[in-house]
Amino acid sequence: MKKEVKSSVPADSEIILGILNDSKEILNRLYVTYFPVILQFVLNNNGNEDDAKDVFQESVIVLYNKVKSGNFELNSKLKTFIYSVCRRLWLKRLNAQSRTIRNIEDYSEFIPVEDDLERHEEKDRQFEVMELALSQLGEPCKTIIEDYYMQNKSMQEICEKFGYTNSDNAKTQKYKCLQRLKKLFFQS
């Protein structure tokens, strides 16, 4: 961790642009800049550093989804947005564990983020469903689906990897796997 990165707060617009471009460097700076305050918040409100990590990473995912969905309007500081999401997530989590705290110690201003969190919860649910569906898919389907749809490998590469004699076999296999996944995913 370089000191200079820590001390220079990237401009909000810079981060938004970086998110759209999948910039690793921006993700790094975002993390380094805003994680400490979340750590502080969680630690001071009955949590530990792992809770802080979970909550913060979730908030980054919320931010990424929001930015990438294209309907991101910067009507607050990015820090405020992240803090608000984390705050909400953490309080919910505490509530779920029936570990309520009387005095919430705040370290930043915050805004209502209920809409964003609702959307996030839906996405989160879908993520879990997909995770489950993929785990039930079995091999070699899981790998084929992951390689083709998630890692964007070409059918040629997949053929070589699995030793299919011709790409038609591979295509048939991929088709069948996708059908199965569709079934598993939309059923649950």
Add this chain to the structure above:
Amino acid sequence: MPAATEKTFFSVLNKKMMKSDIELTNQIDAYLRGELTESELIDFENQRIKDPAFDIKIVEHQNLVNHLSDYANRLKLTSEMNVIHESLDIFALKNEVAPDAHIVKRLWKKYRINTAIAASVALIAVSGTLLSTGFFSKSISTNVSLLRREINSIKKSQNALIKNINDKPSKGPVNPGQFGGTGFALSSNGYVVTNYHVVQGADSVYVQNSNGEAFKAKMIYIDPAYDLAVLQITDPAFKDLDLLPYSFKKSASDVGEDVFTIGFPRDDQVYGKGYVSSKNGYAGDTVAYQVSIPVNPGNSGGPLLDNRGNVIGIINGKQTMVDGAAFAIKSTYILKSIEAIPQDSLDEKLILTKRNTLSGLSRKDQFKKLEPFIYMVKVY
């Protein structure tokens, strides 16, 4: 492996139906990936518009693929963040922002300003009180012994019997002395004993006898622990006294013994009579007696004598708010102090009388004999 598995896998399916679906899937995948050629793309788009069923298939497919890529993106993002997280020095960060583990510390953090204010107020109040009562003006020597501290505490809660001469309406000659007490001769050649607190901080000391003759004196020995000071009259006008009529009692006096004192609470000698009321002084101080005798500021340093004319002590104070509780340093400590004076440093030998010529006399005669040996100590 593929051939065998594929067979069992697909066996139940209608191969023909499947064939066209496979083609379609591949076509859609190619379309979504932008791998179609220009003419294929146009055909594809046209069919989408013409055939709603075809379009739905594409949308369905696209939907699933989107879920998959969302899933993939999230996994990727999470793994990237984990890499970043690993690179952070969480321990240092934690120390920077962590709450203090103990509730006490948290409370301290919350209320430390209140505490600081309360503490300052208390400190100001205490030191203000101590300052206004003159606690700090009493110099405390560095080699404080337990004994000395007890004496200091006596001094605190006692009215030191120093007379503020300026407060008195002065009769006769103007007396420029600032404080005064009483002293009495230790020997005929000009040594006088008084209380340390009488001469403490003095610029110069004069002693004045009952005839009103004043002589310059100097401090030759002080014993703050026993509140004693020995003066020597250095004035050339001073003529040696007659033999001292009293001696110092070496043993302790009994409670109930009648005693008397002569002092200068005013400009004339005043006689006071009483009895030893306790063998220990204030708060069990073994250096002093408690004496029930009328004494006032100015009596400090006066001799306490028994019926036979032995000096049994030296008046040094009385307890405030308590009637008839005066204190006198025991004569044994006076003797100890005198013994402690290095004889070599003295100009003239300090020899104590051992003979007592007062015993058997009436109190009137005793007083008359004592009169010339008792001085008013004036401090400038």
